[in-house]
Amino acid sequence: MGKPVAFSEVTSADAERAQKFYAELFDWKVDADPAMGGYALVDTGDGIGGGIGPAAAPGEAGVKIYMRVGDLDGYLDRAEGLGGKRLVPPTDLPGDFGRFAIFTDPDGNAVGLWA
Known part of the structure; x- marks a missing residue:
């Protein structure tokens, strides 16, 4: 079975x-947290979580999906082997939200991994 989409941003x-x-637009519950720089966690009502927040730099606005995986480094290595590039190394999220990493596919699309 493939890896599921676990989060959208x-x-x-x-x-x-x-x-x-x-x-x-979608009747989502959006809960902005000032302690997270105004980043909001989103409840879409379908079990797939999400977030809406500020772009880190000009031109970085967009939509990203995150796949749930067990081994961030292993999937980053696989992505690189298939022509992708690491953008963000495995990084701890606040609280009990786990860790994430981001890579680009060969076309430059940013894709997230979440463990």
């Missing part, structure tokens, strides 16, 4: 506007 130059837009 929208980043925006105007995160508050994006949070309101997606909450109203």
